Amino acid sequence: MTIELRRVIADDWATWRPVRLAALADAPEAFGSTLADWRDAPEHRWRARLSLPGAVDLLAVDGGRVVGMASGVPDADDPARAELVSMWVAPEARGHGLAAQLVDAVARTVATGGAHRLELSVMPDNHRARRTYERAGFTTTDIPGDRLADGRHETVMRRDLTAERTLLAYERGVDRYAERTDDHRAGLVDDLLALVPAGAHVLELGSGPGRDADALEAAGLRVDRTDGTTAFVDRLRAAGHDARVLDVRQVDWGGPYDAVFANAVLLHVDRAVMGTVLARARHAVRPGGVLAATVKHGDGDGWSDRKLDDPRWFTYWTEDALAAAAGVAGWADVVVRDTTRSGAEERWITVTARRPEEDEL
Incomplete structure (x- = not known):
């Protein structure tokens, strides 16, 4: 499938309408509204639905x-909260990761x-939907959702947006980051060169301005440049390099490669999912393949506006x-050392x- 995500507005109501009706007909138990509520709704009502302040309404087109389809609606009473609503994938398109693409x-x-967090409500016995949302980064909260006719409550799930906010800081600060990053290649380049032919x-991962990729290529290696930030990928392409957007939370990184190189990238990964990310790195290399990465030393976690003057x-x-996390993820010959x-x-x-x-595997 080749999916294009299109943002729609009130003037697109006639395109939105049949999709919304198809969703209500296909999965009536998944929505607070019913097909009967909307089947004969007048144009002004459809336009009003697509005019919610600050909302984003998306259609997936193949x-x-x-x-x-999916929508995100800010909470008028809590600026840090937004709600995922109107989420639906056509039966013939399920199983291809489209739900996660829409959610992302x-x-x-x-x-x-x-927004700092994205929440949704799901029927308590809709186990398939809950598994889908869990794969998309949501966890179940203990907040009771709306009360149902049978006395139960909808289940409220939440996705923390820390990663999105950090990537957004890079999007806003791409020029500042490039200006404040020296031209000397990282010591990790030499570490990798000693381990691969x-x-x-x-x-x-996280090619940024491309300094380390340039050094690796000058040493005779082939480098697939990726970054989680669109602005950096655009800069790399403008400089004549092949590059693609890759968020380390994606399941498939491509490959198999001889090595995964991540200089000052995995330090943005939440501790709870670091093991999963390290396992994905292992999946991305061939047997005998190598991992080389750097992180900041210390305890805990938190926000910092160093270098970009914008919190990351x-x-x-x-x-x-770190050695334990790498071992649990299936890596061998793990060496961790201070390189300050x-x-x-x-x-x-x-x-x-x-x-x-x-x-x-």
């Missing part, structure tokens, strides 16, 4: 055919509008904790590891 797009947009194919979220690691440069204001640690040769 080859000219609409196969999904809504999450990015509401985060841009200032000439001509090795490397997946770089950081997770700090000790050597033992003399005179640096912050401490850094480097992890290198290798996927076992006999490791068949």
